[in-house]
Every structure is written in structure tokens, then in C-alpha cells.
Amino acid sequence: MIYILTPLLAFCSxxxxxxxxxxxxxxxxxxxxxxxxTIGLYMLSMGIGAFFVRGVVSKNPVISLQVxxxxxSIIGGASLIFxxxxxxxxxxxxxxxxxxxSLIIIIGILTGAEIPLLMIIQxxxxxxxESKVLGVDYIGAFIGTIAFAFYFYPHAGLLETSLFVALVxxxxxxxxxxxxxxxxxxxxxxxxxLLVGQGAVLLLLGYALFESSSLNEFLLQLYLRV
Amino acid sequence: xxxxxISGMLKEYRSEFLAQFDGSKWPLYFSTFLLAACSIxxxxxxxxxxxxxxxxxxxWYSVTVGLFLLGMGLGSFxxxxxxxxxxxxxxxxTVELLLSLLxxxxxxxxxxxxxxxxxxxxWNYGGLGxxxxxxxxxxxxxxxGFLTGIxxxxxxxxxxEEDAAVEEVNENDGIRASASTLLGIDYLxxxxxxxxxxxxxxxxxxxxxxxxxxxxxxxxxxxxxLASAFRPRFLxxxxxxxxxxxxxxxxxxxxxxxxxxxxxxxxxxxxYTDMTDSFSALFKVRDDLPDIFRxxxxxxxxxxxxEVMPQMTDVLLPAYSSKFDAxxxxxxxxxxxxxxxYQLHTNYEEIYHEFFAHVPIIASGHVPKEVLVxxxxxxxxxxxxxxxDEIEHITxxxxxxxxxxxxxxxxxxxxxxxxxxxxxxxxxxxxxxxxYVRNTDKKFDAVYIDFPAPADYxxxxxxxxxxxxxxxxxxxxDGFGVFDATGIGFLFEPNExxxxxxxxxxxxxxxxxxxxxxxxxEQIVPYITTLDFENLRAxxxxxxxxxxxxxxxxxxxxIQEAETNAExxxxxxxxxxxxxxxxxxEHVMSLQxxxxxxxxxxxxxxxxxxxxxxxxxxLDEGGFKRAFQPKYPxxxxxxxxxxxxxxxxxxPTTPLFEPRVPL
Numbered sequence: 001m002i003y004i005l006t007p008l009l010a011f012c013s014x015x016x017x018x019x020x021x022x023x024x025x026x027x028x029x030x031x032x033x034x035x036x037x038t039i040g041l042y043m044l045s046m047g048i049g050a051f052f053v054r055g056v057v058s059k060n061p062v063i064s065l066q067v068x069x070x071x072x073s074i075i076g077g078a079s080l081i082f083x084x085x086x087x088x089x090x091x092x093x094x095x096x097x098x099x100x101x102s103l104i105i106i107i108g109i110l111t112g113a114e115i116p117l118l119m120i121i122q123x124x125x126x127x128x129x130e131s132k133v134l135g136v137d138y139i140g141a142f143i144g145t146i147a148f149a150f151y152f153y154p155h156a157g158l159l160e161t162s163l164f165v166a167l168v169x170x171x172x173x174x175x176x177x178x179x180x181x182x183x184x185x186x187x188x189x190x191x192x193x194l195l196v197g198q199g200a201v202l203l204l205l206g207y208a209l210f211e212s213s214s215l216n217e218f219l220l221q222l223y224l225r226v
Numbered sequence: 227x228x229x230x231x232i233s234g235m236l237k238e239y240r241s242e243f244l245a246q247f248d249g250s251k252w253p254l255y256f257s258t259f260l261l262a263a264c265s266i267x268x269x270x271x272x273x274x275x276x277x278x279x280x281x282x283x284x285x286w287y288s289v290t291v292g293l294f295l296l297g298m299g300l301g302s303f304x305x306x307x308x309x310x311x312x313x314x315x316x317x318x319x320t321v322e323l324l325l326s327l328l329x330x331x332x333x334x335x336x337x338x339x340x341x342x343x344x345x346x347x348x349w350n351y352g353g354l355g356x357x358x359x360x361x362x363x364x365x366x367x368x369x370x371g372f373l374t375g376i377x378x379x380x381x382x383x384x385x386x387e388e389d390a391a392v393e394e395v396n397e398n399d400g401i402r403a404s405a406s407t408l409l410g411i412d413y414l415x416x417x418x419x420x421x422x423x424x425x426x427x428x429x430x431x432x433x434x435x436x437x438x439x440x441x442x443x444x445x446x447x448x449x450x451x452l453a454s455a456f457r458p459r460f461l462x463x464x465x466x467x468x469x470x471x472x473x474x475x476x477x478x479x480x481x482x483x484x485x486x487x488x489x490x491x492x493x494x495x496x497x498y499t500d501m502t503d504s505f506s507a508l509f510k511v512r513d514d515l516p517d518i519f520r521x522x523x524x525x526x527x528x529x530x531x532x533e534v535m536p537q538m539t540d541v542l543l544p545a546y547s548s549k550f551d552a553x554x555x556x557x558x559x560x561x562x563x564x565x566x567x568y569q570l571h572t573n574y575e576e577i578y579h580e581f582f583a584h585v586p587i588i589a590s591g592h593v594p595k596e597v598l599v600x601x602x603x604x605x606x607x608x609x610x611x612x613x614x615d616e617i618e619h620i621t622x623x624x625x626x627x628x629x630x631x632x633x634x635x636x637x638x639x640x641x642x643x644x645x646x647x648x649x650x651x652x653x654x655x656x657x658x659x660x661x662y663v664r665n666t667d668k669k670f671d672a673v674y675i676d677f678p679a680p681a682d683y684x685x686x687x688x689x690x691x692x693x694x695x696x697x698x699x700x701x702x703x704d705g706f707g708v709f710d711a712t713g714i715g716f717l718f719e720p721n722e723x724x725x726x727x728x729x730x731x732x733x734x735x736x737x738x739x740x741x742x743x744x745x746x747x748e749q750i751v752p753y754i755t756t757l758d759f760e761n762l763r764a765x766x767x768x769x770x771x772x773x774x775x776x777x778x779x780x781x782x783x784x785i786q787e788a789e790t791n792a793e794x795x796x797x798x799x800x801x802x803x804x805x806x807x808x809x810x811x812e813h814v815m816s817l818q819x820x821x822x823x824x825x826x827x828x829x830x831x832x833x834x835x836x837x838x839x840x841x842x843x844x845l846d847e848g849g850f851k852r853a854f855q856p857k858y859p860x861x862x863x864x865x866x867x868x869x870x871x872x873x874x875x876x877x878p879t880t881p882l883f884e885p886r887v888p889l
Contacts, residue, residue: 014292014295018288022284022683025684026687026872028661029625029658029660029661029684030424030524030525030658031283031284031287031683031684032274032283032287032424032428033424033425033524035283035284035287035288036270036287036420036421036423036424037420037421037424039266039287039291039416039420040266040416040417040418040419040420040421041417041420043266043413043416043417043420044413044414044416044417045413046413047409047410047412047413047414048410048413050409050410051239051243051410052239054239054242055235055238055239056235132303134299134302135299135300135302135303136299137299138295138296138298138299138300138302138375139296139299141292141295141296142292142293142295142296142299143292144292145288145289145291145292145295146288146289146292148288149284149285149288149289149882150285150882153284153683153874153875154683154874154875154876155874156874157871157873157874158872158873158874159873213866216873219873220691220692220871220873223692224692224695224696
């Protein structure tokens with residue numbers, strides 16, 4: 001399972017990053033700078049995320065992963081909408097840029113935590129699988145970058161892409177239901193509520209995706225200050 | 227979870243964070259940091275070289291990042307099997323030597339790939355050329371990623387080896403302690419590399435020079451580890467020799483960087499000067515080709531290229547433009563290119579700029595007072611506008627000070643734009659035009675938008691529904707806006723009345739039209755620069771050339787069959803007439819360029835020509851009337867899938883994979 005989940009997660013997170021990079025360049029200009037900064041921040045924050053996987057976090061990998069997925073689907077799915085609202089509220093460019101970069105870092109950290117968590121779940125059964133997990137992770141990221149440039153951005157558009165990818169994240173969060181046997185008894189009480197929460201996020205995202213064209217229009221009206 | 231709980235957790239993280247650094251390991255940490263920065267720099271170098279040679283920055287940045295990551299993944303698979311016998315230090319030295327070689331060669335490889343593409347393109351093997359071009363660039367990225375992927379695990383093993391502890395495995399998560407420390411430093415290095423590229427290196431140095439210089443870091447690291455593990459063995463001595471050779475190579479490259487840069491620029495812009503069917507034609511650059519002027523800014527590469535092949539257009543132009551009346555011979559024309567995208571040719575720029583500047587004013591019936599000009603950094607559009615004394619003030623917005631400096635100092639441009647930007651009535655502000663129209667409250671009688679064509683996702687933003695919504699708000703009720711609509715000038719050949727119908731097969735009109743509709747623009751008026759197909763002076767000028775081209779035809783059956791000399795002459799004249807007509811058609815049509823005027827509902831446009839007494843070289847009453855003649859299809863409802871938005875671009879309309887063919 002891990003060899004399917006890992007590339008999917010990498011696919012999602014790299015698309016979030018490109019999405020935010022593109023939104024930044026749409027709002028602030030200078031594409032080359034935005035893309036380079038986004039790539040750099042993304043890699044750094046992934047490193048930070050991997051560092052956080054120890055202690056409490058790594059003792060309950062399934063619960064941690066559930067939390068990460070819920071956060072990712074909420075933050076990733078809402079990031080674009082949030083940025084448009086921030087702009088509408090008349091945020092100065094500096095604040096806007098800070099928030100957008102923070103979103104890149106947050107998504108990077110969450111993504112960075114995903115892989116080690118998956119590794120732990122996997123390595124309970126099998127040691128030394130880390131380089132292989134890393135490998136499929138990179139493959140997922142590669143497919144994500146290609147898909148974004150050639151399909152998602154010119155055909156689906158920024159909003160639909162963000163909602164779709166968040167939906168995939170939420171779906172992965174629900175798939176963790178099959179990992180119940182890996183949950184430690186003392187943290188088991190978090191397991192079901194988190195699943196329900198994830199389900200709610202999934203439904204919400206599904207609805208937003210269904211209504212994406214009117215949502216898109218609504219955001220544009222905000223942006224254009226009609 | 228309580229706050230105390232969380233703060234306890236954070237403290238734990240902090241002490242763990244500090245505890246993981248080992249004082250004696252600083253050279254290792256430093257190497258990791260530098261190497262990560264180098265690798266991401268190489269990756270960005272290729273991405274940028276690609277986007278200069280094939281447009282579409284966003285696409286190439288995304289694809290190369292993806293390939294780089296993929297290569298890293300493959301590398302980390304393989305690294306476990308390396309250095310088993312000779313130790314990780316030795317393997318690392320090899321990896322670094324290879325990386326530095328690739329760093330030197332990365333940009334040249336992409337350029338050579340493009341040369342092969344152009345060559346294949348000329349010989350009608352374009353598809354094969356595309357494979358060669360992208361194949362070489364992608365493979366290089368993949369290999370750099372692959373070597374980078376090997377690097378990190380090797381550094382981790384060096385780290386552990388020095389610890390003498392066999393394998394320090396963290397009980398909790400099964401990840402080596404060294405892994406997370408070095409991974410963190412590696413990521414930090416990547417960030418610094420990624421920041422340095424657009425902020426420091428790209429604005430000040432050529433891509434080639436960056437590659438030649440950055441490779442020294444790889445060489446230095448290789449030297450360090452080679453020295454620390456050196457034993458007088460054959461392999462080690464060999465590696466030492468390779469290191470020395472690489473130093474020599476990059477030093478030579480740095481010294482000759484100007485020549486190397488010119489070599490590649492000439493191979494790019496003058497590719498058509500030698501396309502003979504020989505292997506040497508792939509690499510040779512003729513000695514007599516003039517140097518190419520290049521200025522670099524954070525935003526673009528500004529190239530001025532001298533025309534080296536006489537053009538048919540040069541013969542035609544004096545018939546259409548009075549600018550050449552006083553001249554007996556043509557000075558060579560020059561091209562201006564931004565990031566490799568064609569902007570103008572100095573010999574026929576006034577056709578474009580006179581139609582651009584004056585047609586909307588004449589159609590308005592009166593001259594605007596307050597004018598906004600966005601883009602047009604060459605100064606030619608502003609030069610045209612300054613011909614009206616009635617224009618009181620021109621607010622000029624441009625992103626790039628380097629371009630304006632070039633226009634104010636480069637002899638070719640300054641001669642032609644007559645120092646337009648230095649005029650008292652012109653105020654230049656350096657800012658993003660998109661942000662300017664979004665944030666300003668000022669309104670203008672006329673808004674001129676002269677941006678590069680939407681050949682890229684980020685340029686598409688300047689032709690988006692959002693942008694035009696903002697522009698519309700900046701236009702006074704009886705004012706107008708006008709922009710250069712590349713891709714709507716596709717027309718069929720003129721019919722017998724001299725009228726041209728619009729060829730919709732590759733036309734970008736639907737994108738512009740529906741985008742403007744969606745932006746709420748009430749009046750959308752397209753027009754085309756059209757020269758007279760029946761110009762007698764042009765026919766006379768072309769006739770001689772046409773006759774010369776017809777020499778092979780003299781032996782044709784028609785001539786052979788004609789009995790008397792008079793008959794022969796008649797046949798020849800008929801042939802010449804057809805040839806002249808088709809030559810003029812071809813060239814006039816190649817100069818046709820579309821513009822679109824936007825205005826509010828109540829603004830009135832007249833199709834009557836008014837002479838404001840300005841000094842015009844090309845535009846006359848006939849030209850003005852012909853400009854509005856092509857009829858473009860319109861619908862009331864907005865076609866959503868054609869609307870170009872920052873949320874979903876419909877530009878560029880050209881295939882994303884097509885490499886540039888310069889000029």
C-alpha cells in the first residue's frame with residue numbers, strides 16, 4: 001500500500017506548491033523568482049517536517065498521519081480561497097506575500113512529515129525500505145509537476161486543481177481506516193473522531209468542487225472588487 | 227493536548243536539534259550545504275536555458291524540477307550499492323568530478339541540442355529535432371539529479387564512518403540520526419541555491435558563466451575528500467589528474483566566456499547563414515557575422531541582432547514609407563528581441579507603430595490629453611505619440627529599467643526613438659503594469675498597451691480578463707484603450723476588390739474577444755495594419771527582382787512556343803506580373819499585424835480619415851480605411867472555454883512543446 005500512497009501524496013503536495021507559486025506570480029509578478037523561491041522553500045520545509053517526526057509524533061504514526069492528512073486537505077484546499085479573501089480585505093503586499101510563503105512552508109512541513117510516517121508504518125514490518133519509499137515519492141512528485149504544467153493549470157484552472165488535490169488528500173486520510181490494527185491502544189480514542197472529521201472535509205471539498213465554477217466566479221468578483 | 231505539553235514537546239525538539247550537531251563535523255556539514263546549493267543551481271540553469279530557447283518558463287521550470295527530483299530518487303536507490311569496496315569518500319569524489327563536468331557542460335548541452343533542432347527543422351525533420359533537443363536537456367537534468375541523489379546518502383555514510391559507531395539507528399523510527407541532520411542541511415542548501423539564482427546570479431551573470439563558476443565548488447569538495455582519503459594508488463592519482471584538468475577547463479571557459487557566449491548567440495540567431503548538408507555546418511559560425519548585443523536584467527535578456535541577409539522587404543519598404551526617401555542605401559536593419567521573442571525590426575517598425583499610435587486617435591476624431599503607455603520599452607510608440615502637441619502628459623509604465631537604459635543609450639535604438647523617454651512630457655515609472663492598473667485611481671484619455679505577445683503563462687496574465695477589467699476602469703468615458711493583439715492578423719489573400727477575409731483557422735481572435743467580453747468591455751474594435759497591394763512603386767521595385775527570378779523560366783515551353791520576339795516579350799511580361807503580384811502579396815501579408823481598440827459604450831468612432839498635420843511616413847487615408855475592413859465574427863454570449871484568466875490561462879495558443887525558431 002505504501003508504494004501507492006507515497007507517490008500519490010507527493011503528487012498532491014508538489015501540485016499545491018506549484019499552485020501557490022503560480023498564484024504568487026499572478027498576484028505579485030516575476031515568475032522566475034516565485035518559482036525558484038517556492039522550490040527552495042518547499043524542499044527546506046520538507047526537511048523540517050521530516051525532523052518533527054520523532055517522540056510523540058512517531059509513536060502513533062497512524063493518528064499522526066490522520067492529523068496530517070486532515071490539515072493538508074483543509075489548508076491545501078482552502079489556501080487559494082484564503083489568499084483571495086486576504087487580498088479582498090485589502091492586505092498590503094508584504095503581508096500577502098508573508099502569508100502565501102507561510103502556506104508554502106506549512107504544506108511543505110506537513111508533506112515532509114508524511115513520508116517518514118508512512119515509512120514507520122511500513123518499517124514496523126520491514127527495515128531499510130527508506131530509500132525505496134523516497135524513490136517512489138520522487139516519482140510521484142515528477143508526475144505532479146508534469147501534470148500541473150500541461151494539464152491542471154491550462155485546463156482545470158487553479159481553483160479546481162486545488163480542490164481536486166485536496167480531495168485526493170482527504171480520500172487518502174479515509175483510506176487509513178484499514179490501518180486500525182496499527183493504532184496504539186492509548187491513542188485509539190482519537191481514531192474514529194478523526195475519521196469522521198476527515199469524512200466531513202471530504203464531503204465539503206466534494207461540494208466545493210461540484211460548485212467550482214460559481215465559486216471561481218465569486219472569488220474573481222472579490223479579486224476584481226466589483 | 228495542553229499548552230504545557232506542546233511547549234515541552236518544542237523544548238524536546240530544540241534540544242534534540244542542537245544535540246545532533248557534532249563540532250568536529252563542520253567540514254562535512256559545510257560540504258553538504260554547498261553541494262545542495264550547487265545541484266539546485268544546475269537544475270535552475272537548465273530550466274532557464276530551456277525557457278530561453280523554448281519559451282514557456284512555467285512549463286520548463288516545472289518539468290525540470292520534476293526530472294531533477296526523479297533523478298534524485300533513482301540516485302538514492304543506487305547509492306546503497308556504491309563505495310562498498312573503496313569507501314564512500316572515493317565514490318563521492320567521483321560523483322563530484324562528474325557533477326562539476328556536467329555543471330560546465332549543462333548550458334552548452336542545451337544550446338547544442340537547440341542547434342540540432344534548428345538544423346533538423348530546416349531539413350524538415352522537426353520532430354526528430356524536438357526529440358534531440360529535449361532529450362539532451364532532460365537527460366542532463368536527470369543525470370544531475372541522479373548524481374545529487376547519490377551524494378547525500380554517501381555523505382551520511384561518511385558521517386557515520388567518522389563516528390566509528392557502526393550504524394546508529396534510532397530505535398523509534400528506524401531512520402539514521404545522521405540522515406535527518408544532513409537532510410536538513412541539504413534542504414537549507416537547496417533553499418539558498420534556489421534564492422541565489424533569481425536574486426543574485428541571473429540578473430548579473432550569463433547562464434554560461436554561472437555554470438563555469440559554480441562547478442568550482444564541486445571541484446573543491448572533490449579535492450577535499452580526495453586529499454583526506456588519498457593513498458598513492460593509480461586510481462587516486464588519476465582522479466587528481468582529472469581534477470586538475472577540470473580546473474583548467476573551467477578557468478579557460480571563464481576567460482573565454484565572452485567568445486563562448488557570442489558563439490552560442492550567433493548559432494542561435496544566425497542559424498540560417500549556414501545550413502549546408504554537412505556535419506561541420508552544425509558547429510561552425512561564420513567569421514564575418516557581427517556581434518550580438520545582449521543586456522541582462524532580472525526580468526529578461528535584451529538582444530539586438532544585426533540583419534545579415536538582405537531582405538526582399540528592404541526593396542519594398544521605400545515604396546510604402548517616406549522614411550527612406552532621403553536615403554540612397556539601406557543601413558543594415560536590426561532586430562530587438564526580449565527573451566528570444568521577436569519584438570521589432572528597425573527598418574519596418576514604423577509601419578507597426580504608426581498604425582498602433584495614430585489609427586485609434588484618428589478614429590476618435592480628437593487627440594487625447596492624458597495618455598498612459600504600458601510596456602513599449604523601445605520608445606517607438608512614445609515617439610509617435612509625442613508628434614501630437616495636444617498630448618499634455620504621458621505616463622509610461624515599464625517593468626524593466628535595463629530595457630529603458632538600453633533604449634536611451636544603444637545607438638541604433640536611440641537614433642530611431644529620438645530620445646522619446648527623455649522628453650519632458652514623459653514620466654516613466656518602473657513597476658509591474660498589471661499591478662499599476664489594478665491599484666491606481668487615475669483615469670486616462672488613452673491607454674496604450676504594448677506588451678510582448680502572450681507566448682507564456684506569465685505573459686498571458688497581461689492579456690487576461692482580470693487585467694482588461696482593470697484597464698477598462700482606467701479609461702475615461704470618451705477615451706479609448708488599444709493593444710497589440712498578436713495572432714489575429716491571419717487574413718486570406720485579397721479578392722478582386724482588394725478586400726481580405728479573416729482566416730479563422732489559427733486565429734486567436736476568439737480568445738481576445740471572449741476575454742474582453744468577460745471583462746465587461748462594451749466596444750471591441752479590431753483593426754489591421756494593411757499596406758496597399760496595388761502600390762505601383764512597389765511593383766516597379768520588385769519587377770527587376772522578379773525578372774531575375776524568372777530566368778530559368780525563359781527556357782520554358784511557353785517561351786519556346788512563342789514565334790516572334792514580341793510574343794516572347796508579352797509572355798515574359800505576363801509571367802513577371804504574376805510573380806510581382808505574388809511577391810508583394812506575400813510580403814505585405816507578412817507585415818499584417820492586428821490591434822484591438824477597447825472603449826465604453828458611449829464612445830463614438832468614425833471611419834473618416836482626419837489629417838492632424840502630424841508627420842507620418844506610412845499611414846495615409848487608404849491605409850486607415852483598409853485597417854477596419856476585415857470583419858471578425860462576434861457572438862453575444864461569452865464562450866467560457868476561450869476566456870483567458872489568471873485562474874486558467876488560454877494563452878499561449880501555440881503548442882507548449884515547440885522550441886523557438888529565432889527570427
